[in-house]
Amino acid sequence: MLHSSKAIALQPQGNFLIAALPVDVQARLLPNLELVALPLGKVLYESGDTLRYVYFPIDCIVSLLYVMENGASAEISVVGNEGIIGVAMFMGGGSTTSRAIIQSAGYAYRLSGQKFKDEFNRHTEMLMLLLRYTQSLITQMAQTAVCNRHHSIDQQLCRWLLLSLDRLPTNCLAMTQELIANMLGVRREGVTEAAGKLQKLGVIEYSRGKITVLNRVLLEQLSCECYAVVKKETDRLMATPTTGRSELQQINELHSISMPPCAQ
Amino acid sequence: MLHSSKAIALQPQGNFLIAALPVDVQARLLPNLELVALPLGKVLYESGDTLRYVYFPIDCIVSLLYVMENGASAEISVVGNEGIIGVAMFMGGGSTTSRAIIQSAGYAYRLSGQKFKDEFNRHTEMLMLLLRYTQSLITQMAQTAVCNRHHSIDQQLCRWLLLSLDRLPTNCLAMTQELIANMLGVRREGVTEAAGKLQKLGVIEYSRGKITVLNRVLLEQLSCECYAVVKKETDRLMATPTTGRSELQQINELHSISMPPCAQ
DNA sequence: TGTAGTCTGTACGCTGCCGTACATAGCTAT
DNA sequence: ATAGCTATGTACGGCAGCGTACAGACTACA
Numbered sequence: 001m002l003h004s005s006k007a008i009a010l011q012p013q014g015n016f017l018i019a020a021l022p023v024d025v026q027a028r029l030l031p032n033l034e035l036v037a038l039p040l041g042k043v044l045y046e047s048g049d050t051l052r053y054v055y056f057p058i059d060c061i062v063s064l065l066y067v068m069e070n071g072a073s074a075e076i077s078v079v080g081n082e083g084i085i086g087v088a089m090f091m092g093g094g095s096t097t098s099r100a101i102i103q104s105a106g107y108a109y110r111l112s113g114q115k116f117k118d119e120f121n122r123h124t125e126m127l128m129l130l131l132r133y134t135q136s137l138i139t140q141m142a143q144t145a146v147c148n149r150h151h152s153i154d155q156q157l158c159r160w161l162l163l164s165l166d167r168l169p170t171n172c173l174a175m176t177q178e179l180i181a182n183m184l185g186v187r188r189e190g191v192t193e194a195a196g197k198l199q200k201l202g203v204i205e206y207s208r209g210k211i212t213v214l215n216r217v218l219l220e221q222l223s224c225e226c227y228a229v230v231k232k233e234t235d236r237l238m239a240t241p242t243t244g245r246s247e248l249q250q251i252n253e254l255h256s257i258s259m260p261p262c263a264q
Numbered sequence: 265m266l267h268s269s270k271a272i273a274l275q276p277q278g279n280f281l282i283a284a285l286p287v288d289v290q291a292r293l294l295p296n297l298e299l300v301a302l303p304l305g306k307v308l309y310e311s312g313d314t315l316r317y318v319y320f321p322i323d324c325i326v327s328l329l330y331v332m333e334n335g336a337s338a339e340i341s342v343v344g345n346e347g348i349i350g351v352a353m354f355m356g357g358g359s360t361t362s363r364a365i366i367q368s369a370g371y372a373y374r375l376s377g378q379k380f381k382d383e384f385n386r387h388t389e390m391l392m393l394l395l396r397y398t399q400s401l402i403t404q405m406a407q408t409a410v411c412n413r414h415h416s417i418d419q420q421l422c423r424w425l426l427l428s429l430d431r432l433p434t435n436c437l438a439m440t441q442e443l444i445a446n447m448l449g450v451r452r453e454g455v456t457e458a459a460g461k462l463q464k465l466g467v468i469e470y471s472r473g474k475i476t477v478l479n480r481v482l483l484e485q486l487s488c489e490c491y492a493v494v495k496k497e498t499d500r501l502m503a504t505p506t507t508g509r510s511e512l513q514q515i516n517e518l519h520s521i522s523m524p525p526c527a528q
Numbered sequence: 529t530g531t532a533g534t535c536t537g538t539a540c541g542c543t544g545c546c547g548t549a550c551a552t553a554g555c556t557a558t
Numbered sequence: 559a560t561a562g563c564t565a566t567g568t569a570c571g572g573c574a575g576c577g578t579a580c581a582g583a584c585t586a587c588a
Contacts, residue, residue, distance in 0.1 A: 066410045069489050074413045076406040091399040092392055093501050097493055098406060124385075128356055131395075135355040138402055142340040142362060145409035146330045149338045149449040152574075176535065185413040187576060192536060208535055208584060225333050229361055237357050416544075440565065451546060456566060472554065472565055 015056035016082045033109040044100040053110045054086035060106030061167045064098045074185035077140040080167025090120050136234040143226045151224040157194045158223035176209040279320035280346045297373040308364040317374045318350035324370030325431045328362045338449035341404040344431025354384050400498040407490045415488040421458045422487035440473040
């Protein structure tokens with residue numbers, strides 16, 4: 001039992017929302033948290049599915065993806081260790097019109113729906129925290145809508161890379177252009193072209209599903225305003241005055257899952 | 265005091281969310297509800313504003329609009345008498361990145377933020393109801409993002425007309441093409457063209473800011489799937505088993521503000 | 529070592545929407 | 559009535575992104 005996953009299991013702070021809960025709530029949740037490995041492409045729930053679990057990502061990235069009747073898709077929002085998968089559980093709907101799919105493999109804590117709801121209803125702190133998080137999710141969705149309307153693929157790719165980067169401990173993503181295209185809801189060729197430009201500028205480097213960000217500052221400059229808007233609002237909403245932590249990025253330092261850059 | 269607005273004030277059921285609350289909660293809210301007239305174009309809150317009131321629309325339509333740095337805009341979602349303006353009040357953020365602007369003039373109930381929060385924290389029913397509504401709002405935002413990515417102006421105009429229509433007691437909208445263009449985030453000329461096609465097909469009739477829908481069935485057929493997805497999910501979420509009402513449209517019958525078609 | 533499969537690069541015509549410009553038609557106020 | 563404003567119609571070049579097609583590069587596995 002002394003393998004690495006055990007070490008993770010002892011660190012519920014690996015997820016920001018859990019870390020932000022009062023210690024007594026954390027203590028009560030802990031025995032009910034299951035550590036699960038989530039491979040790339042795994043579907044946590046399908047559109048319309050009744051949710052049975054909520055997931056607290058540790059080092060994976062999950063996309064909320066809408067799939068249209070004709071099969072075309074578009075990403076609605078991205079969730080990493082700052083969030084939770086399954087807000088419909090406490091929002092009351094029980095299901096959503098989107099699919100939750102693993103965009104970057106890793107671990108998460110899984111909690112049964114009933115246990116979660118019990119806790120949710122008992123504790124105002126948890127409720128307030130989750131509602132604030134949900135609002136940040138709403139902000140991200142709204143901005144996605146705006147971005148889809150007004151910005152070029154080039155800009156959107158920058159935004160998307162930054163959002164993903166913020167949710168990973170490395171500057172390196174395991175991600176084919178095909179997959180990114182599905183997320184952005186554009187052609188793969190469009191991503192190839194946009195990525196080519198970024199590579200020429202020395203902003204990124206990639207080959208066969210590995211993207212390394214070399215110049216984050218320039219990436220932010222090339223992105224549309226949407227990334228900054230979402231980040232600023234999320235920081236505002238999720239700032240936890242009690243601990244003084246105000247930047248989501250600092251949260252990444254909390255979880256101690258060591259993984260070599262680009263090793264996945 | 266026996267003018268029409270008095271009659272309205274006695275009918276808090278004019279708003280679905282209020283109507284869906286237990287009668288004792290309604291009774292306690294009632295004295296705190298202010299009836300306010302909201303003219304076209306009025307801004308209820310600006311991006312970043314700290315909310316001081318929430319609004320329960322009765323017969324007006326409010327758009328949540330995101331305005332970009334360069335002034336271009338895009339509608340994130342539409343709210344009518346099925347909803348509430350100011351979810352950030354109970355979601356905990358206190359403000360949002362969007363603007364709330366009156367898209368169709370009419371009346372609403374206004375409630376001070378503090379009174380609202382008191383009630384919100386005291387009553388589980390209200391909390392659950394509002395969270396479910398917020399989820400339906402999330403669905404609408406998500407679908408807007410998808411629609412912006414994948415569908416033509418023609419289709420989006422149909423979707424937009426249907427969403428607006430569902431929130432009005434008549435089949436007639438007071439709405440210039442310029443305004444619609446702002447909502448959809450496209451050129452006014454694009455709306456002119458799309459509207460021209462619909463007019464040729466006999467689906468709508470319009471002149472100088474008055475749009476009358478003549479053939480709603482055809483309008484639904486011409487719309488992309490997005491309208492149906494949002495409507496179905498909203499109906500699911502907001503169905504109130506206690507009263508058996510399952511269709512938002514039936515709510516329109518509840519509020520007794522009589523207005524001649526196209527008279528505003 | 530070779531072969532199959534996956535990922536990426538490039539090209540080309542097409543279309544939807546944009547930016548811009550200007551014309552016409554209907555309402556409104558003096 | 560007539561001037562002025564607002565709303566709508568039309569036109570045209572430009573371009574971003576699409577659909578399609580195919581070639582080259584890298585990987586994995588036999």
